[in-house]
Amino acid sequence: MEINALTWIITISVIVALLLFDYIFHVRKAHIPSIREAAIWSAIYVGIALVFGLVFFLFGDTQHAIEYYSGYITEKALSVDNLFVFLVIMASFQVPREYQQKVLLFGITFALISRTVFILAGAAIISAWSDVFYLFGLALLLIAGGQLKGELAADEKEKDEADNFLVRFAKRVLPASDRYDGDKLFTRENGKRLMTPMLLVMVSIGLTDVLFAFDSIPAIYGLTQDPYIVFTATAFSLMGLRQLFFLIDGLLDRLVYLSYGLSAILGFIGVKLILHALHDNNLPFINGGENVPVVTIETSTSLMVIVGILIVTVFASLYSPKGRALVALQNAEKFSHRYSKLDDSASAEERQAAEEKMDRWTREAEKVSQHFRDELLDHKDSYSEIIRTAHETRVATAQAEGRDVPTISNSIVKNEGPKV
Template sequence: MPPPMPVPAWLWVATIAALLGLIVIDLIVVNRRPHKVTIAEATRWIAFYVGCAVAFGAGVWIFGGGEYAAAYFTGYITEYSLSVDNLFIFMMIMASFAVPAIHQHRVLLIGIMMALVMRGIFIGVGAQAVQRFSWVFWIFGGILIYTAWKFAFNNNEDEEYDPNGGVVRLVRKLFPVTDEYHGSRLTIKRDGRRWLTPMFIVMIAIGGADLVFAVDSIPAIFGITQDAYLVFAANAFALMGLRQLYFLLGGLVEKLVYLTYGLAVILGFIGVKLVLHALHENELPFINGGEHVTWVPEINNWVSLAVIVAVLSVTTVASLIKSRRDTSRGSELPEPEPKPGPEPEPVDPARN
């Protein structure tokens, strides 16, 4: 892996300010009038955010070089593809709390803003860890390989997820919560007390769910690049576009039946890449006498980018083909014949 790109403090400040500006624009343009987001509107916003992400990557290429640009685009695509799997959980949360359609965009926006802050903390801690302790790569690699195994052979996470678990239950115990929504308000005052609304609880659930997914995604992107700036930017752009993807895909997410297996391959691939890098950087005394293992190959970012794009393309096309075949087979099945009812009793003419 290339060393971290030198990034001056002013560039960090400018990048964070630009991201905050995008959030403010989103709040002003979309949330000034709560409404149900249409497919056309979601498509335009996705094109806008993807365009921003590509423009950022072009800037990295021009000022940092192709290797760093490849690392950024690989990380961005990986984070975005992992985020698609989050949509299953988001849909469950929205359905569980019966969130009105006109407020779903606001819920996702604030929940993702919370996730950005929490991931920023994770990234800062992770960047310091990988720079100071080479054995962290073993831990990250093990996490990804284990997660890949779960995705491939124990794919029941969406059924087992409890939207009312953990933090949500704690908040309900500590604060009174109303039974009904009050527009987009997070709290109301009733009987001299401050009450939380279900809107507040939903946002906590969304932010908490994304924090759980960060346990997989943060090690994954550190397996691609150790550059905290690129890691943060890739996460930010992936999360910013996730909200609109929620409204665009809708029921289509359920048709991506092979996506989880594709993500398992990607996570397993990055996990192996991390293990190989850990061998190169090895300082553990019980492995090769504490010396670097230089004879094992390392996987560069261009190969990683090609593998990830190929896996996502194959799994998406295969999923859509299977969905189309299942739909056509369902339409070809003959309609069940009506069950014969009891025969009518013969009418006795003498009764008439």
């Protein structure tokens, strides 16, 4: 497939059109997307990305097709990881849920612009100095090692993302309001024009996007050196990220081993880059400037390894003891909360079904070891209060109806200390 100026123009036009469509028809009017809406549009954007890869096959360009899919899957996985930090930032700024779409779409747009700059810069550097792959490889290995430092390091990173220096500086030197005025970036208070927290959260997410580019761009250049494939794989991985956020919000934290999976992927690509650099070596202090006879990793192999790592990561997150413990604790809270919100209009069948789910998951939560409770619950007091309130409501309702109900042990309701 020939990639010429016309190909670039058509591709960029399609991506810009998709972004404008999102701005005009989805976020112009603030609302909270339903699960159905998020699922439909997530499927549409993923479908567009997958169909785009088929175009290479239609032109008989199998190599570029494999490179595109490898890059797309890698960038999509890294983008999902980015959603964790976006969630922390929006929680830090207490962004109303109906305005989160606009914040996310701005973050996606800024990420696309900033990464395009990095892609062009990367292509220019590679063209001028092919041994830059040594630096790319070492950088990815360092980032992969940083991922393995665990949740404490991640928490510290997230705190820094949400309260970075430039945001603190802007708050000090620029007139800013502490309250939201719809989804406006500026407001007026006592006749003064002030920034709203909406503008500050967008600045924070924009700056964070730049940091994310330092691992995503070297990673994809480890899979393909074609700027067009790098650009399209990155762009399509970002498209639909807003809808995906609302689709899997609440499920993100169930991927308890995602950081380890991404670390393995980045480490693998880092090794691949260094092997590639050795194979095409020009550094005089390595093998006298001659190529080093090493095994290189084909892109098709990279694709299988990346997909395999992601599959193992998801299954380990959901079905490992830690993953099952988190599911039990989250569901105990979720179904207890739902039961406590039933009103008088709920039928006997609905109330019984809600009771059964609450009882089932409360019993499962009771089986969770104290070690996992301490590790997985950030606000055990809030978590316990939700379950206690639900069961107290159930007891009162049963007594009013003359029924006996089972009680739960105190190990859950008397935990002290964060909500799942």
